[in-house]
Amino acid sequence: MSPDYQSVLEAIQNEVVPLRRTGAVANYIPELAKVNPDKFGMHLQTIDGQGFSVGDSGESFSIQSISKVFALAMVVSCVGEKIFDRVGVEPSGSSFNSLVQLEYEKGIPRNPLINAGAMVVCDVLIEQLQKPKKEILDFIRILANNKKICYNENVAASENKFGFRNAALANFLKSFGNIHNNVNDVLDLYFHICSIEMSCKDLAAAFLLFANHGKVISADKALLTKSQTKRLNAVMQTCGFYDEAGEFSFTVGLPGKSGVGGGIVALHPHRYAVATWGPRLNARGNSVMGMRALELLTTKLGTSIF
């Protein structure tokens, strides 16, 4: 018998509400600071098609770094594991926009889920796709089964205007020969994918791909092989939470990815995908309410992947 997910989500919501005022909204991208910081939403979608929601789960927000997983899935579906010649699969242990590590590792980013790694992925997508922005958006719309998902041009412009560190990273990669295209084109694509807006409901639906051996449930179509899916889940498990990936494995025990917009998506292979949204972040850049909600989820259900 399947668990009573709705009651579990409601109990979690009650327990995380007291954390509503803890942490701070990301404001280094000015447009992101406009969000209502007290929001909280959670949606769990099972691979047999049931959805369970609490709070602001239908409201769209900036997915930010969660987009790195979609870009990686797309590049792996285009070029396979060749992408890992240009980007590693080790946790970085340093901040997501660190320049220092890139210097001593000679322009090979530690993994595809930090900014430098995602820029290399964007560089390959520019080479592989005819209309990268449109095709990436179409890919995500298919995964989430929602044609309304869009870029937020204001957020992309805000990132572009204040993205000095990201511009430094892209130029640095180029100096090592690990960006082949024009740096501004790569940054433009990178900022755009970060600006995509989705709800918890959309994110949980989209991440079912990784819980379901790389097969899109709504379209009954395989976009990734089983082996590719397994590898993407491994990268999320070890690298998906900035320098708090160990803590997330320790307390939650699911592969997933967070973003500075306050979203977190995680999945239990063969069972469900779950997304949370709470804009206030802890010192490491992860949603305070989301981290706690997911810890409570695997505790209450009594199952993680371990």
Ligand code: GLU
């Ligand atoms: N667009 C953000 C940046 O590049 C993404 C950060 C994140 O969500 O980790 O700084």
